[in-house]
Amino acid sequence: MARTEHRKSGTLPVTPPTLADVAERAGVSRQTVSNAVNNPDLLRPDTLERVRQTIAELGYSPNRAARNLRTRTSSLIGMRFAPAQEGTANAAMDRFVHSLVEASEEVGYHVLLFPGDDEDPVGGYDNLLRSTAVDAFVVTDTYLGNPQAAWLSQQRAPFVAFGRPWHDDEARHVWVDVDGAAGIALATQHLIDRGHTRIAWIGWRKDSPIGEDRRSGWVRTMHANGLSTTGMASRVEDVVHSGAEAAAVLLDESAPTAFVCASDTLAMGVLHTLWIRQLAPGRDIAVVGFDDSQVAQVYPVGLTSVRQPLEDVAVEIVRNLRALLSHQPVETRGVLLEPTLAIRESSQPAGPVVAQ
Amino acid sequence: MARTEHRKSGTLPVTPPTLADVAERAGVSRQTVSNAVNNPDLLRPDTLERVRQTIAELGYSPNRAARNLRTRTSSLIGMRFAPAQEGTANAAMDRFVHSLVEASEEVGYHVLLFPGDDEDPVGGYDNLLRSTAVDAFVVTDTYLGNPQAAWLSQQRAPFVAFGRPWHDDEARHVWVDVDGAAGIALATQHLIDRGHTRIAWIGWRKDSPIGEDRRSGWVRTMHANGLSTTGMASRVEDVVHSGAEAAAVLLDESAPTAFVCASDTLAMGVLHTLWIRQLAPGRDIAVVGFDDSQVAQVYPVGLTSVRQPLEDVAVEIVRNLRALLSHQPVETRGVLLEPTLAIRESSQPAGPVVAQ
DNA sequence: CGATCGACCTAGATCGATCCAATCGAGGTG
DNA sequence: CACCTCGATTGGATCGATCTAGGTCGATCG
Numbered sequence: 001m002a003r004t005e006h007r008k009s010g011t012l013p014v015t016p017p018t019l020a021d022v023a024e025r026a027g028v029s030r031q032t033v034s035n036a037v038n039n040p041d042l043l044r045p046d047t048l049e050r051v052r053q054t055i056a057e058l059g060y061s062p063n064r065a066a067r068n069l070r071t072r073t074s075s076l077i078g079m080r081f082a083p084a085q086e087g088t089a090n091a092a093m094d095r096f097v098h099s100l101v102e103a104s105e106e107v108g109y110h111v112l113l114f115p116g117d118d119e120d121p122v123g124g125y126d127n128l129l130r131s132t133a134v135d136a137f138v139v140t141d142t143y144l145g146n147p148q149a150a151w152l153s154q155q156r157a158p159f160v161a162f163g164r165p166w167h168d169d170e171a172r173h174v175w176v177d178v179d180g181a182a183g184i185a186l187a188t189q190h191l192i193d194r195g196h197t198r199i200a201w202i203g204w205r206k207d208s209p210i211g212e213d214r215r216s217g218w219v220r221t222m223h224a225n226g227l228s229t230t231g232m233a234s235r236v237e238d239v240v241h242s243g244a245e246a247a248a249v250l251l252d253e254s255a256p257t258a259f260v261c262a263s264d265t266l267a268m269g270v271l272h273t274l275w276i277r278q279l280a281p282g283r284d285i286a287v288v289g290f291d292d293s294q295v296a297q298v299y300p301v302g303l304t305s306v307r308q309p310l311e312d313v314a315v316e317i318v319r320n321l322r323a324l325l326s327h328q329p330v331e332t333r334g335v336l337l338e339p340t341l342a343i344r345e346s347s348q349p350a351g352p353v354v355a356q
Numbered sequence: 357m358a359r360t361e362h363r364k365s366g367t368l369p370v371t372p373p374t375l376a377d378v379a380e381r382a383g384v385s386r387q388t389v390s391n392a393v394n395n396p397d398l399l400r401p402d403t404l405e406r407v408r409q410t411i412a413e414l415g416y417s418p419n420r421a422a423r424n425l426r427t428r429t430s431s432l433i434g435m436r437f438a439p440a441q442e443g444t445a446n447a448a449m450d451r452f453v454h455s456l457v458e459a460s461e462e463v464g465y466h467v468l469l470f471p472g473d474d475e476d477p478v479g480g481y482d483n484l485l486r487s488t489a490v491d492a493f494v495v496t497d498t499y500l501g502n503p504q505a506a507w508l509s510q511q512r513a514p515f516v517a518f519g520r521p522w523h524d525d526e527a528r529h530v531w532v533d534v535d536g537a538a539g540i541a542l543a544t545q546h547l548i549d550r551g552h553t554r555i556a557w558i559g560w561r562k563d564s565p566i567g568e569d570r571r572s573g574w575v576r577t578m579h580a581n582g583l584s585t586t587g588m589a590s591r592v593e594d595v596v597h598s599g600a601e602a603a604a605v606l607l608d609e610s611a612p613t614a615f616v617c618a619s620d621t622l623a624m625g626v627l628h629t630l631w632i633r634q635l636a637p638g639r640d641i642a643v644v645g646f647d648d649s650q651v652a653q654v655y656p657v658g659l660t661s662v663r664q665p666l667e668d669v670a671v672e673i674v675r676n677l678r679a680l681l682s683h684q685p686v687e688t689r690g691v692l693l694e695p696t697l698a699i700r701e702s703s704q705p706a707g708p709v710v711a712q
Numbered sequence: 713c714g715a716t717c718g719a720c721c722t723a724g725a726t727c728g729a730t731c732c733a734a735t736c737g738a739g740g741t742g
Numbered sequence: 743c744a745c746c747t748c749g750a751t752t753g754g755a756t757c758g759a760t761c762t763a764g765g766t767c768g769a770t771c772g
Contacts, residue, residue: 272656300628
């Protein structure tokens with residue numbers, strides 16, 4: 001139980017020790033050292049101990065390139081990294097990437113980022129694949145018409161998508177997604193439980209399958225509670241300004257007491273309109289957003305928001321990637337995870353809850 | 357000028373073509389193919405053309421692992437990825453990582469992310485270094501007492517830091533940073549130009565060198581314009597709540613007409629206090645934040661904020677990394693870049709500018 | 713007692729690229 | 743014509759690991 005870690009003291013030698021160095025010093029063959037690292041149960045306990053001792057003394061760590069060459073793997077997961085769009089509140093990427101990095105590390109993988117090119121969406125994938133630089137991909141932008149998933153499938157490249165193949169019935173790849181409808185249902189029910197009956201929806205335009213899915217959660221929950229949705233919905237662009245306008249129109253025409261929005265960006269628009277009209281979020285009108293972005297967290301009146309379980313998504317993705325890579329049969333094509341609701345002031349009246 | 361890209365059509369063969377395959381097909385030696393890829397000027401034009409043709413036909417791309425093994429490089433830049441802290445508005449990481457990925461790609465590098473471990477801050481670095489998995493590192497969290505820079509220096513590992521070695525005069529490593537003081541000076545001058553004279557500062561606690569640096573920009577500009585700073589400053593924790601409290605106290609005691617804050621998080625606190633007191637940001641009281649976070653962008657009253665030139669930072673970091681790796685002498689130890697000011701409504705009166 | 717077996721270990725081949733030294737042929741020089 | 747230079751190309755060695763096949767040795771067994 002030597003607590004001192006020799007391998008971490010002192011400067012790194014010009015050329016790190018190799019497997020052969022360890023073998024010679026320990027008086028065994030290279031293969032035995034290799035086995036000590038990769039298949040310890042093949043060694044006799046005393047030999048294993050001796051080799052491990054030597055490995056520690058020399059500070060040996062297997063050369064990645066050599067191992068990669070021989071095993072035809074890289075222990076790298078490629079992911080195209082597109083930044084959050086400026087002017088929107090979608091900060092989910094940051095959290096997701098971190099979760100993915102953590103989850104990958106757990107099973108011995110690292111995450112390699114490469115830039116995206118709108119003109120040549122598969123170019124980055126193609127390069128990495130051809131040069132066998134990565135073992136697999138995580139595909140995040142599975143929006144409509146994105147050719148990446150189909151292309152990767154065709155290349156027989158291992159990958160897992162974050163996001164359902166919305167319009168592609170042909171798709172047979174593995175995916176992990178968050179049940180947006182369930183999240184919005186959660187939000188809607190939360191408002192109903194607080195006594196609201198006139199709950200409006202502000203979502204994205206009809207050509208967004210994700211937006212329509214989330215909307216369905218609202219419709220479903222309203223109807224399940226015997227509440228009407230007519231005249232209570234609006235579909236707009238995902239910008240603050242549009243959310244503000246939609247809120248103003250809905251307030252004038254349908255007098256809702258609560259808003260459920262497809263995004264925090266739209267919710268910010270609603271809050272803006274409330275502010276102009278001197279209505280207090282939470283007290284006068286409840287507002288719920290989606291994504292639990294930093295905006296929702298630091299806005300002075302904390303914004304209640306649907307929070308995607310990105311940590312779980314990452315874990316699930318990595319789990320499926322491993323299955324794919326080890327050629328185990330993947331039990332399911334798709335996994336749908338349940339979001340939670342981060343409840344803040346914007347949906348909580350300061351005073352006592354108004355009955356009905 | 358064949359516009360059709362053969363290499364991108366069809367599925368990938370089970371094992372990608374190797375250099376030897378290309379050589380045989382083109383009727384040249386392996387070394388010639390290698391030269392065609394890496395030193396094209398060594399080949400006679402007609403040979404080069406023939407080899408390139410064959411490369412395109414077979415869809416050949418050099419195997420990364422083999423190249424890495426032979427050249428003892430990986431074309432990978434390692435970076436420890438820590439997520440933005442929840443509850444703050446600091447979304448700079450996202451933008452920076454993207455910029456870094458882009459800038460790296462330009463010069464043939466990819467970015468490898470690894471998780472951080474607070475208990476063993478150099479563990480991740482150590483592993484990657486020993487296994488020669490990356491060529492260099494980008495170190496981002498150069499806060500006080502962070503041992504990474506010193507440790508990497510000692511290991512003679514190539515790295516460039518994003519952030520100055522604030523308290524370490526011994527440090528001889530290369531760094532790139534943003535001149536926070538200059539950014540705040542810009543913001544302060546902007547407010548003075550708008551006619552403000554009573555400009556308050558809300559910053560971080562005194563043990564934050566970054567915070568003190570930013571503060572100095574405010575002090576400097578105020579004094580340069582013959583304005584007083586006494587009783588106009590507050591130093592608090594970087595949370596919304598603290599910013600709100602500080603603003604309330606300052607408003608009561610010193611009646612400022614403008615606030616400059618060390619972060620967007622604190623600025624959100626100020627906005628909260630203004631909201632409670634029915635004061636309109638921009639019209640009644642001006643507010644400026646720092647980082648141009650998503651919050652600043654989507655807040656209904658757009659928040660004027662100092663914006664770090666993260667794209668330039670990334671480019672500069674990559675430039676210095678290349679110099680380090682090619683053993684060219686780096687001309688300077690440190691690079692300081694100028695931020696800009698993203699001007700929005702929170703510092704712009706709706707009506708005409710009030711003279712003096 | 714020799715054959716067989718299994719646990720443990722070893723030596724050589726191999727992954728696919730680049731480095732190195734050497735070769736080959738064409739052109740220039742005294 | 744012998745000698746040298748130089749551009750273009752080549753074949754073998756090499757990077758550091760793992761794979762494959764095979765060897766050693768003591769225990770077990772007919």
